[in-house]
Amino acid sequence: xxxxxxxxxxxxxxGWGSFALINVIFAISxxxxxxxxSRRLVLTRLGIFVLLGIVFTHIMRAAIIxxxxxxxxxxxxxxxxxxxxxxxxxxxxxxxxxxxxxxxLLNDGEKKFxxxxxxxxxxxxxxxxINIVIWNLIYFIYHYVTKSRKQQLDTLRxxxxxxxxxLKTIKAHINPHFIFNSLNSIRALVDENPxxxxxxxxxxxxxxxxxxxSDKSESAPMERELDIVKDYLALENMRFEDRLKIxxxxxxxxxxxxxxxxxxQTLVENAIKHGISxxxxxxxxxxxxVLKNNFHELSVQNTGVLNGQVNxxxxxxxxxxxxxxxxxxxxxxxxxxxxxxxxxxxxxxxPFDADH
Amino acid sequence: MWIGSSLYWKFQVVGWGAFGLINILLAFFxxxxxxxxSTKLILTRLGIFLLVGIVLTHIMRAVILxxxTLQRGVEIQLAQLxxxxxxxxxxxxxxxxxxxxxxxLLNDGEKRFxxxxLLxxxxxxxxxxINIVIWNLIYFSYNYVTQSRKQQLDALKxxxxxxxxxLKAMAS
Numbered sequence: 001x002x003x004x005x006x007x008x009x010x011x012x013x014x015g016w017g018s019f020a021l022i023n024v025i026f027a028i029s030x031x032x033x034x035x036x037x038s039r040r041l042v043l044t045r046l047g048i049f050v051l052l053g054i055v056f057t058h059i060m061r062a063a064i065i066x067x068x069x070x071x072x073x074x075x076x077x078x079x080x081x082x083x084x085x086x087x088x089x090x091x092x093x094x095x096x097x098x099x100x101x102x103x104x105l106l107n108d109g110e111k112k113f114x115x116x117x118x119x120x121x122x123x124x125x126x127x128x129x130i131n132i133v134i135w136n137l138i139y140f141i142y143h144y145v146t147k148s149r150k151q152q153l154d155t156l157r158x159x160x161x162x163x164x165x166x167l168k169t170i171k172a173h174i175n176p177h178f179i180f181n182s183l184n185s186i187r188a189l190v191d192e193n194p195x196x197x198x199x200x201x202x203x204x205x206x207x208x209x210x211x212x213x214s215d216k217s218e219s220a221p222m223e224r225e226l227d228i229v230k231d232y233l234a235l236e237n238m239r240f241e242d243r244l245k246i247x248x249x250x251x252x253x254x255x256x257x258x259x260x261x262x263x264x265q266t267l268v269e270n271a272i273k274h275g276i277s278x279x280x281x282x283x284x285x286x287x288x289x290v291l292k293n294n295f296h297e298l299s300v301q302n303t304g305v306l307n308g309q310v311n312x313x314x315x316x317x318x319x320x321x322x323x324x325x326x327x328x329x330x331x332x333x334x335x336x337x338x339x340x341x342x343x344x345x346x347x348x349x350x351p352f353d354a355d356h
Numbered sequence: 357m358w359i360g361s362s363l364y365w366k367f368q369v370v371g372w373g374a375f376g377l378i379n380i381l382l383a384f385f386x387x388x389x390x391x392x393x394s395t396k397l398i399l400t401r402l403g404i405f406l407l408v409g410i411v412l413t414h415i416m417r418a419v420i421l422x423x424x425t426l427q428r429g430v431e432i433q434l435a436q437l438x439x440x441x442x443x444x445x446x447x448x449x450x451x452x453x454x455x456x457x458x459x460x461l462l463n464d465g466e467k468r469f470x471x472x473x474l475l476x477x478x479x480x481x482x483x484x485x486i487n488i489v490i491w492n493l494i495y496f497s498y499n500y501v502t503q504s505r506k507q508q509l510d511a512l513k514x515x516x517x518x519x520x521x522x523l524k525a526m527a528s
């Protein structure tokens with residue numbers, strides 16, 4: 001830490017090197033290096049200036065690290081940097097002027113004030129101060145940029161964690177009312193049709209197992225989701241009997257595609273709850289899964305009118321929208337619309353090439 | 357946005373004010389303001405330097421805002437910072453030297469190079485460049501500190517949201 005890494009030394013050499021270079025160019029341009037004597041004077045003074053600059057900014061860096069300046073609040077950091085800059089400018093200027101005087105390198109203007117050494121030091125301190133302030137500002141900004149990049153990474157990591165947790169929280173669960181209704185229907189069947197009751201218990205247990213498994217993954221194959229829906233509709237069929245007609249239009253190519261777990265079940269449950277159950281004569285629930293223009297189109301159509309379905313949509317519809325947003329951003333679409341005066345459609349479009 | 361906040365103007369006045377004050381003090385101690393003529397020369401030159409400095413750094417800030425420099429990657433920010441500093445140092449030094457020449461305020465050293473105006477401008481550019489680089493570094497530091505504070509706040513908000521969601525996930 002005290003010695004510094006190679007990037008630090010690259011900055012030091014590049015910074016002080018370009019400072020020296022510009023000074024030499026100006027000295028040549030302004031004919032200050034015409035004879036060997038003045039050339040020796042200019043180059044030796046510049047050499048001492050740069051040498052002291054490098055050595056003392058390095059010691060200053062050690063002081064900044066020792067004082068833990070970068071870990072303090074911004075106000076304290078500014079105070080530290082100002083104080084450190086002033087102290088090190090004074091020390092460096094004192095040594096510089098002493099060296100120049102000792103080696104007989106003072107210029108004519110300075111020789112006039114040789115009896116006022118404090119004034120000479122203060123004048124030198126001003127020029128060192130400008131250089132040291134630039135040094136400190138670059139050092140400060142470099143560390144802020146590094147810190148800011150790390151913070152950005154941390155924030156991104158936290159944001160992804162938020163998405164993951166949001167997904168976990170809003171994952172669809174089996175409605176307790178549905179379990180209650182199914183158990184009631186099964187109870188009625190136990191005496192009159194034990195075979196059907198046994199099958200119904202298997203269907204219900206399949207749904208409950210799938211619901212538990214869905215907590216562990218972000219997506220599930222369409223085929224498994226379709227099986228859940230078939231079990232679910234078979235159970236609902238017990239309750240609605242002839243009032244519920246079920247139709248499927250499933251493209252076989254879509255069976256292996258990943259979909260959010262329990263999403264299709266939520267849409268079907270919504271269609272029964274707000275559509276079929278409100279129709280005295282019942283109606284049709286049609287489940288469609290097809291490929292269309294690079295999208296996997298999943299739709300659930302049901303007999304009914306839209307108003308009640310949207311107003312009472314509640315958790316089911318909003319959670320579907322949120323889950324699609326979290327998983328696919330704005331690439332996925334979800335809409336619910338009145339297709340014909342008696343038919344409502346809830347339609348989900350999932351991008352075919354989604355990274356899941 | 358273009359006019360700047362009161363804090364921005366406080367920084368401008370304090371920065372250039374301190375620069376002017378130190379220059380006057382050094383000129384005074386080094387007996388460069390012994391007679392009325394040299395006092396006028398030094399104060400007018402310093403006044404022009406400060407005026408040109410304030411006006412041009414303010415225009416530079418507008419350019420930085422227009423170019424959305426602060427919203428870019430660090431490497432692009434550095435390149436733009438350097439490029440903008442060089443351009444504005446050249447413009448400022450040209451205006452400063454032209455004004456000094458026009459008003460007869462060149463010092464003896466500069467008068468010797470009157471037939472080489474490019475050299476005079478480049479010399480002035482170097483001194484303006486140092487000031488403009490300091491100005492830009494302070495401007496960037498200020499914006500980085502503000503941005504970093506905002507990021508810290510955002511991270512804290514997200515952390516609290518995570519805790520809330522974890523609680524909800526546990527409860528469900």
